[in-house]
Amino acid sequence: MRILHLGKYYPPAPGGIESHVQTLARYQAKLGCDVRVLCVSHVDGAGKDITHARFRPTRSVVESDGSVRVERVGRLFGVSRLEVCPSLLGKIRRDTAAADIVHLHTPNPLMLGAWWAAGARDKPVVVTHHSDVIKQRFLRYAVAPFESAVYRSARIILTTSPKYLEDSGQLRPFSEKTQALPLAIDLEPYLHPTREILARAQELRQGLSGGPLWLMVGRLTYYKGYHVALNSLADVPGRLVIVGTGPLESELREQAKRKGVLDRIEWKTNLGQQELIALYHAATALWFPSVAKSEGFGLVQVEAMAAGCPVINTDIPGSGVSWVSQDEVSGLTVPVGDSYRFAEAARNLFENKALRERLSQGAIERAKSEFDSRTMAYRSLEYYHKALS
Secondary structure, X not given: OEEEEEOOOOOOOOOHHHHHHHHHHHHHHHOOOEEEEEEEOOEOOOOOEXXXXXXXXXXXXXXXXXXXXXXXXXXXXXXXXXXXXXXXXXXXXXXXXXXXXXXXXXXXXXXXXXXXXXXXXXXXXXXXXXXXXXXXHHHHHHXXXXXXXXXXXXXXXXXXXXXXXXXXXXXXXXXXXEEXXXXXXXXXXXXXXXXXXXXXXXXXXXXXXXOOEEEEXXXXXXXXXXXXXXXHHOXXXXXXXXXXXXXXXXXXXHHHHHHOOHHHEEEEOOOOHHHHHHHHHHOOEEEEOOOOOOXXXXXXXXXXXXXXXXXXXEOOOOOOHHHHOOEOOOEEEEOOOOHHHHHXXXXXXXXXHHHHHHHHHHHHHHHXXXXXXXXXXXXXXXXXHHHHO
């Protein structure tokens, strides 16, 4: 089967959707498919990530990620998360003509509009709806006509969890053709880390003098709930490691200073996979206090769970976050935006060793049963065959 994925970016560009597209593409290729990815180039000529720089151009490049062909389309500039890529329409027409099926990943205003404008609608389309557009109201209304047209033409719409479909206004009109395909990862590096990774995890724990290590992984943006985490940190012992970059960094550092916790936070960027896995194995828990439905899944929860690291997350209405890591199964779930309850859950995990060990084992088992990448790839091909028939 010849598959074309239309994504916004592709790793090493950070992000949950980007990681999902890569994992799905790689494992579909391992199952014998001819897989191509078309996305926007996120680095300039010097190799610097300019994702959030409005007027910086990038150049087109074609690469191979194992057996996956990745074409990163150059842009002239980007405004309000919408890139201007003059050559994109022609590339979509070319690659759609060579594909058996097109898989579009949203929210993705550029690809939604470009695919529709390209007029290459003679091939079956499957859409993965990763999340509703919540905060960017103007963008949401501007893109709505294209989204509605593409979703009407799609053979199948996939959502990342059964729970997300229940309360998605954008998906409700298409509920009859919407199915769940949970995101997944290659579990092996997390389930069976190398000796070097385990030694590094032990080293990280030893530097804490018996206190807890809390971990947050993700872009420093509004819906991740970092402000809740910093308020909670003032009421719990230990250190917080934050892995990520984003527009709120200076604001969060200032908040941490006001709360008197700045000296208990380590800010890290661009970590390699081995160091990140070591952090998961060293951490008492992953903190995931997201506050908005823009957080539809939370793939880093799966990474933590596979490493046996319990998750403290929030019960966002209509989001799949609390379905991924479930309360009293693989972690603890608290109300959205409640820093007191979040801190209480953290203290409970640190002080109750039996609880943490039970949730650690539950996290591993849930990751293995629901979020294995090979299972996800098989399920995706079943949906593709259904769409083709």
